Amino acid sequence: MTTAEDREALAAALPDSNLITDPDVLAALSADDAEWAEAGSPLAALRATSTQEVRAAVRACAALRVPVVTRGAGTGLSGGANATDGCLVLDLSRMNRILEIDEDNLLAVVQPGVVNNDLKAAVAERGLWYPPDPASAPWSTIGGNVATNAGGLCCLKYGVTRDYVLGLEAVMGGPAGEYGTAVRVGRRTTKGVSGYDLTGLLVGSEGTLGVLTEITVRLRPALREPPHTVVGAFDSLVAAGEAVALCTRRGLRPAALELLDRACVEAVENWKHLGIEAGAAALLLARVDDPGQAGEKEAAAVARAFDEAGALWAERSTDEVEAEALFEVRRLAYPALERLGPVLTEDVCVPRSAVPRMLARTEEIGKRHGVRVATIAHAGDGNLHPLLITPPGDDAARRAAQAAFEELLTEAVALGGTVTGEHGVGLLKRGGMRAELGPEICAVQRALKDTLDPLGLFNPGKAV
Amino acid sequence: MTTAEDREALAAALPDSNLITDPDVLAALSADDAEWAEAGSPLAALRATSTQEVRAAVRACAALRVPVVTRGAGTGLSGGANATDGCLVLDLSRMNRILEIDEDNLLAVVQPGVVNNDLKAAVAERGLWYPPDPASAPWSTIGGNVATNAGGLCCLKYGVTRDYVLGLEAVMGGPAGEYGTAVRVGRRTTKGVSGYDLTGLLVGSEGTLGVLTEITVRLRPALREPPHTVVGAFDSLVAAGEAVALCTRRGLRPAALELLDRACVEAVENWKHLGIEAGAAALLLARVDDPGQAGEKEAAAVARAFDEAGALWAERSTDEVEAEALFEVRRLAYPALERLGPVLTEDVCVPRSAVPRMLARTEEIGKRHGVRVATIAHAGDGNLHPLLITPPGDDAARRAAQAAFEELLTEAVALGGTVTGEHGVGLLKRGGMRAELGPEICAVQRALKDTLDPLGLFNPGKAV
Numbered sequence: 001m002t003t004a005e006d007r008e009a010l011a012a013a014l015p016d017s018n019l020i021t022d023p024d025v026l027a028a029l030s031a032d033d034a035e036w037a038e039a040g041s042p043l044a045a046l047r048a049t050s051t052q053e054v055r056a057a058v059r060a061c062a063a064l065r066v067p068v069v070t071r072g073a074g075t076g077l078s079g080g081a082n083a084t085d086g087c088l089v090l091d092l093s094r095m096n097r098i099l100e101i102d103e104d105n106l107l108a109v110v111q112p113g114v115v116n117n118d119l120k121a122a123v124a125e126r127g128l129w130y131p132p133d134p135a136s137a138p139w140s141t142i143g144g145n146v147a148t149n150a151g152g153l154c155c156l157k158y159g160v161t162r163d164y165v166l167g168l169e170a171v172m173g174g175p176a177g178e179y180g181t182a183v184r185v186g187r188r189t190t191k192g193v194s195g196y197d198l199t200g201l202l203v204g205s206e207g208t209l210g211v212l213t214e215i216t217v218r219l220r221p222a223l224r225e226p227p228h229t230v231v232g233a234f235d236s237l238v239a240a241g242e243a244v245a246l247c248t249r250r251g252l253r254p255a256a257l258e259l260l261d262r263a264c265v266e267a268v269e270n271w272k273h274l275g276i277e278a279g280a281a282a283l284l285l286a287r288v289d290d291p292g293q294a295g296e297k298e299a300a301a302v303a304r305a306f307d308e309a310g311a312l313w314a315e316r317s318t319d320e321v322e323a324e325a326l327f328e329v330r331r332l333a334y335p336a337l338e339r340l341g342p343v344l345t346e347d348v349c350v351p352r353s354a355v356p357r358m359l360a361r362t363e364e365i366g367k368r369h370g371v372r373v374a375t376i377a378h379a380g381d382g383n384l385h386p387l388l389i390t391p392p393g394d395d396a397a398r399r400a401a402q403a404a405f406e407e408l409l410t411e412a413v414a415l416g417g418t419v420t421g422e423h424g425v426g427l428l429k430r431g432g433m434r435a436e437l438g439p440e441i442c443a444v445q446r447a448l449k450d451t452l453d454p455l456g457l458f459n460p461g462k463a464v
Numbered sequence: 465m466t467t468a469e470d471r472e473a474l475a476a477a478l479p480d481s482n483l484i485t486d487p488d489v490l491a492a493l494s495a496d497d498a499e500w501a502e503a504g505s506p507l508a509a510l511r512a513t514s515t516q517e518v519r520a521a522v523r524a525c526a527a528l529r530v531p532v533v534t535r536g537a538g539t540g541l542s543g544g545a546n547a548t549d550g551c552l553v554l555d556l557s558r559m560n561r562i563l564e565i566d567e568d569n570l571l572a573v574v575q576p577g578v579v580n581n582d583l584k585a586a587v588a589e590r591g592l593w594y595p596p597d598p599a600s601a602p603w604s605t606i607g608g609n610v611a612t613n614a615g616g617l618c619c620l621k622y623g624v625t626r627d628y629v630l631g632l633e634a635v636m637g638g639p640a641g642e643y644g645t646a647v648r649v650g651r652r653t654t655k656g657v658s659g660y661d662l663t664g665l666l667v668g669s670e671g672t673l674g675v676l677t678e679i680t681v682r683l684r685p686a687l688r689e690p691p692h693t694v695v696g697a698f699d700s701l702v703a704a705g706e707a708v709a710l711c712t713r714r715g716l717r718p719a720a721l722e723l724l725d726r727a728c729v730e731a732v733e734n735w736k737h738l739g740i741e742a743g744a745a746a747l748l749l750a751r752v753d754d755p756g757q758a759g760e761k762e763a764a765a766v767a768r769a770f771d772e773a774g775a776l777w778a779e780r781s782t783d784e785v786e787a788e789a790l791f792e793v794r795r796l797a798y799p800a801l802e803r804l805g806p807v808l809t810e811d812v813c814v815p816r817s818a819v820p821r822m823l824a825r826t827e828e829i830g831k832r833h834g835v836r837v838a839t840i841a842h843a844g845d846g847n848l849h850p851l852l853i854t855p856p857g858d859d860a861a862r863r864a865a866q867a868a869f870e871e872l873l874t875e876a877v878a879l880g881g882t883v884t885g886e887h888g889v890g891l892l893k894r895g896g897m898r899a900e901l902g903p904e905i906c907a908v909q910r911a912l913k914d915t916l917d918p919l920g921l922f923n924p925g926k927a928v
Binding site: 349 | 906
């Protein structure tokens with residue numbers, strides 16, 4: 001069939017849905033924020049508003065063998081939500097209702113399109129807290145966070161998205177029944193071991209096993225006291241890495257321990273003029289949130305570790321506005337760098353003791369390939385984001401960046417790490433994943449995909 | 465073939481292994497601690513000492529189509545490690561070496577037969593802590609803990625076994641390669657999203673997908689201060705349940721919040737004479753481990769919540785010996801009750817707000833069926849263990865207990881709970897699991913099992 005005929009067939013099968021075919025809108029819905037990943041041309045897009053509508057769409061797509069690519073806010077950094085040719089883009093950003101906040105059981109039930117910070121704000125009104133905080137939290141959706149098992153700043157102490165997902169409603173096919181069947185996995189209880197952990201399998205599966213239409217998340221009581229912020233400045237990335245390793249070795253447990261290099265600080269400062277001095281080669285930002293005197297002691301211990309690792313200076317930030325500005329720099333680093341040219345984002349994660357070595361290798365690899373690298377890192381987790389920036393339109397620079405990118409992946413795996421700590425495999429890390437996992441594990445992954453999605457309908461070509 | 469011929473064939477295929485065929489030893493290795501679950505007659509048993517030996521055994525069993533039932537210490541409470549007729553029992557309790565403790569990265573690598581408390585003791589010497597603490601911790605193995613995703617007391621604050629498993633080595637078959645292939649899943653990093661979460665899928669799979677031969681666990685820094693213990697006595701189970709619900713609602717975060725009814729306290733006291741008074745209908749034991757003044761405040765808040773929920777009395781235990789004795793009562797409750805007759809163990813988990821209701825229904829159901837019920841509970845998690853005790857040899861009492869058992873499962877599911885919070889499905893909860901999950905999810909579970917173990921070799925008839 002021609003594209004026009006396919007579109008007509010899809011529209012005929014979905015009489016109650018408003019299919020989008022406008023080329024400009026389709027183009028906008030065809031890619032996430034991974035500027036380097038290729039994106040195909042979708043047949044159409046659908047802004048679903050209910051599980052029923054998702055079910056009907058999946059059923060129709062299965063009948064017509066049209067692939068389904070699900071997306072939320074499109075803030076992904078690996079191309080996991082990029083369209084494939086001839087697919088239906090299923091945009092869930094309008095399924096954005098918080099269905100329930102259960103204060104007695106510390107959980108919330110949400111639709112997938114709820115924005116992370118909106119959930120945080122809603123539960124905060126009840127004295128509760130949803131910790132996962134990817135830097136994209138002001139824009140990214142819970143559905144996307146779950147699909148990629150998003151990390152963030154505070155996962156150092158509070159865990160990643162997976163640790164907060166209790167249950168899911170998913171529209172699946174295969175053994176679950178006819179494509180378009182909605183199933184519920186997981187639970188509302190704090191513990192449960194009834195059957196294989198399908199919730200855990202769906203978290204991080206990047207839309208390749210079905211469409212998530214409802215999410216039950218665990219909440220925590222809100223923190224009762226403002227956190228302490230500790231800042232350290234270092235004359236090299238490696239020295240900052242040594243400070244991180246020392247904090248881990250000493251059993252310190254900051255809620256966040258972030259690294260920013262000079263290029264990041266400068267890019268934000270040039271854009272937002274927050275008044276942060278970009279003198280040092282690297283800054284470490286630690287947030288300590290233990291209550292009372294224990295927090296005071298922990299913050300002091302972090303500052304001491306910074307000093308002993310050779311910080312130019314390290315101090316507690318006593319000014320909340322200043323502390324907030326520092327973390328704002330962290331959050332704005334990525335969009336600030338994007339202003340300078342297409343960014344190729346690394347997301348390697350190495351054992352924490354290997355952070356200094358990985359940072360040294362990053363500098364060396366960047367220099368050798370002549371690539372401009374700015375590094376931000378969830379350093380306390382060993383999760384590093386070297387950002388490779390190329391001048392727009394410079395093909396030679398782009399090739400050099402691609403070579404550096406692959407070399408960084410290889411290095412991370414050699415150090416006992418992974419090619420993706422929190423962004424997902426998507427399109428950009430498929431080769432890296434194969435190298436990391438090896439053929440046996442890739443075969444197991446593929447077998448699971450084929451079992452749960454025998455038609456290969458859900459987000460084909462991604463992740464596995 | 466006859467059993468003798470099968471045995472000979474297996475022995476011939478495993479010339480380097482010492483196959484056990486002595487009937488008394490086989491009988492001892494044929495069942496776990498779930499006294500009510502049926503156990504078959506194994507062909508032979510093997511006390512494996514290395515991954516290589518496990519690989520050879522699995523390869524031989526696949527060739528001969530002999531099922532493989534893996535076991536550790538045999539402390540399971542659902543029959544998950546019970547032999548099936550004609551199987552090879554693979555006992556991993558001699559694979560009990562701690563291979564590595566990595567202080568810089570807060571992890572340990574262990575063989576599956578390492579006893580939980582032995583790991584705790586070894587890492588404590590380095591100032592580290594492995595939190596998961598099933599009541600069986602003095603005897604149960606990390607391999608068994610992982611296979612059942614064991615819970616325990618401190619998971620209220622620190623999470624269950626799954627939350628500590630970073631990576632696994634497993635001997636598998638199917639898409640991983642020829643049966644007997646050893647694969648590595650997971651990682652040594654704190655975060656990672658490279659491919660589907662196979663580690664999470666294997667945790668809690670009860671030996672049905674392969675044999676775990678090596679486990680990498682996350683550790684935490686040891687706590688620096690002794691915890692506070694708060695004890696409350698209540699004139700009814702339901703009143704104690706209300707106190708639990710109030711603690712949750714107020715955002716209090718004890719590390720453990722345990723409930724013991726009078727029957728449990730009496731059984732332990734009659735056995736061990738620890739000097740604990742069994743006057744009240746129910747005791748709540750809370751352990752608070754926030755450091756410094758924050759801990760003092762939290763402990764006081766827990767005591768206040770107990771009082772306000774109608775405790776007969778509630779007090780901070782200032783005597784460490786007494787506090788330890790109280791938690792010892794908790795740990796000894798199950799073996800103490802086992803002395804009185806075969807115990808049928810419930811393991812329901814309900815949303816925490818439903819704890820009072822579930823406790824009331826438990827009493828009512830026990831009375832109606834004329835069954836002696838003693839209840840211990842990880843009450844703060846909503847995970848309740850009503851223990852149904854029958855006089856040995858009394859068939860009518862046994863039938864009544866079975867009826868009460870099934871009714872408790874139904875009630876837990878009706879309250880939004882699960883039939884098993886931490887013990888696993890094994891043999892005892894298969895019917896309950898089907899009722900809880902429904903046919904679509906059971907079909908998905910079954911499809912995963914068939915994909916990863918196409919010969920149905922691993923622990924057949926259990927869990928799925």
